[in-house]
Amino acid sequence: MDALFTPFQFEFFRNGTMAAVLVGGLCGLIGVYIVLRSMSYIGHGLSHAVFGGAVVAFVMQQSFYVGAGLWGFVAALLINQTVRRTRINADAAIGVITTASFAVGVALISRYRRFTQSFDAALFGNILGVTRTDLLVIACITAIVLVVILLLYKQLLFTTFDAEVAQVYGVPTNWVETWFALALAAAIIASIQIMGVTMIAAALVVPAITARLLTDSFHRMIALSTGLGAFTGLLGMYLSFYVDVSSGATIVLLQAFLFCLALATLARRRAGRLLQTDV
């Protein structure tokens, strides 16, 4: 029994696990809106855009959170407005805006070679290097995003379902979109050090898709996706300690495994229903 709690003796593991649970839940929550808006690629793109902002902040000797946060927010807003106001599809808008932002980061790195290594963590995640301050920032961001989502729950639901009709019924869709872009950018900033640019997309999309397979109700999808994100954060951290594999990758692999399990369960249930109909 003691062996089960062994990892928790280490502060780096305790901090990392708490961060993974918070970030997992946060990505699961935001991911529902991303999946239902058919913007799955935004997690991938925005995390790259944020990387550009982080490099700019480093060059200007500003806080990582301020630089990456502002950059991410502006990019998310630009994507939303480009999609709403032009005939450009979401995937194309994400592709143009975020890769341009990422390219700014890469260009600056190649110009100022001295900090190449410190950005490895941003690219691939460094969950074991989470400090108490990082944890505090992540907890604050998670709490703020949670409050925003709860306060705008109905407006976000209607805007995600049909933004045009929501406008007719008096929903201030532009404000709702702006707050959502802010929440999304904040979630990515909170996640970038834990999951890394390369893993965020999966953390945003996989729990939400898995939840969608399991329910037809919006509020149940929200609860399931958030729960799955947090649970895989905890279990993934734990497994990564014993199998000695990167924590971010373990969390994402676990999420992918649960997705396959949900898919198989659904296929079995459908086959069962067909058999019943035949009888």
Added chain:
Amino acid sequence: MKPLVEFQNVMFGYSARPVLEDVSLHLHPGQFAALVGPSGAGKTTLLKLILRLLRPVRGQVYYRDTPPLRLAYVPQLETVDWNFPVTTEEVVLMGITQRSGRWPWPQKADRHRASAILDQLEIADLAHRHIRDLSGGQQQRVFLARALIAEPELLVLDEPTNGVDMRSAENIFHQLAHLNLNGMTILLTTHDLNMAAAHIPWVVCLNQRIIAQGVPEAVFTETILSETYRGEMLVIRQDSHIFVQQRPHGHTYRDLIADPVAGGLPDHDVADGMAAADGVLPVEMKEKDGRAVHTFPV
């Protein structure tokens, strides 16, 4: 009486292509009107101008400003994302998003109100069903319920009978007539000219510009409809009823096949549909390749 909405010489277009030209229109309180015209005539665009989703390129749209006009909109069913995870009740409650409390979950009073409206539309038992699992007529009533919970003065519907069977369409028109009798102003678009002739007291014929407007008896003439649809229209008046059909141009199947059965059509094609549609009963039934084959009198 001051109109709820007034269009004055409105022009609208996408890019360089004009969709609406010189449209002048009044919508008075208590009016029940239908916009008719071919696809691409600008019906949905006109509705979106009324709903303030679009702004005219030229001309003015005036709204009654005190008190502010309460609008509700029922969009075309084709525009709905049927895979979105929402139940009937969740959709209906969207109609009062701005009026219900700050909490994410619905208040008891709101749920009661939603339930009463669903009951009025005879779909109360479907409150917890996913919207994809409903029939076309039921789906249309769900979106009507969402509009009604908002207690609008002006209800705007875009092709409310599209994709629903004739009986459901009839029911929808009856429900709308009932709402109109209780004082609600209603504007809808429809392709169903016969339903419009039977149920709607004011018709606006539109094809980029307003061709004519008035009571169906005055507007549904061969000349006006032919100009609206840019095709030859047939109007049949019988007692107090008006029936409209596009006059077939070119040939019909009767011109090509004088005798569809003896003309070499396979038995199972006949059995599957043609004769059944004419209400002809089969006189003989036999098995062919494991399928029941009906032969009909010619």
